[in-house]
Amino acid sequence: MSNVSKPNVSKSNVSKSKTKIIINGEEHEIEEEESLLPLCEEEGIPFGCTEGVCGTCLITVHRGNECLNELTKAEKAFFSQGDSTPSGTHALTKERVERLACQCRCKCKGGVIEIED
Numbered sequence: 001m002s003n004v005s006k007p008n009v010s011k012s013n014v015s016k017s018k019t020k021i022i023i024n025g026e027e028h029e030i031e032e033e034e035s036l037l038p039l040c041e042e043e044g045i046p047f048g049c050t051e052g053v054c055g056t057c058l059i060t061v062h063r064g065n066e067c068l069n070e071l072t073k074a075e076k077a078f079f080s081q082g083d084s085t086p087s088g089t090h091a092l093t094k095e096r097v098e099r100l101a102c103q104c105r106c107k108c109k110g111g112v113i114e115i116e117d
């Protein structure tokens with residue numbers, strides 16, 4: 001018998017560190033703290049100012065909103081110009097939320113985000 005213990009390493013650690021993101025039907029992977037904008041650009045979602053002012057990068061989140069950062073100050077200001085709720089959030093429904101791609105970062109390790117423009 002050997003007294004050497006094996007390290008407790010899960011083979012699934014690598015796949016759990018990334019989040020699946022579906023943009024206009026195309027699957028990608030995104031890491032925690034990574035901006036959505038480069039992947040959105042890859043899928044043809046236009047952008048302009050990259051500062052949350054112009055609204056060009058408006059997206060609808062169909063799934064996985066809990067894997068995105070909270071609304072930024074810029075988004076709150078942008079959505080408060082329209083028909084947002086008094087709380088400053090802009091939920092269409094609990095499942096579908098509008099966001100500005102240039103302001104969105106992934107905050108999860110694992111899970112699924114689905115968006116479209």
Ligand code: FES
Pocket residue numbers: 047048049050051052053054055056057058100101102103
């Ligand atoms: S690029 Fe202007 S708001 Fe996102």
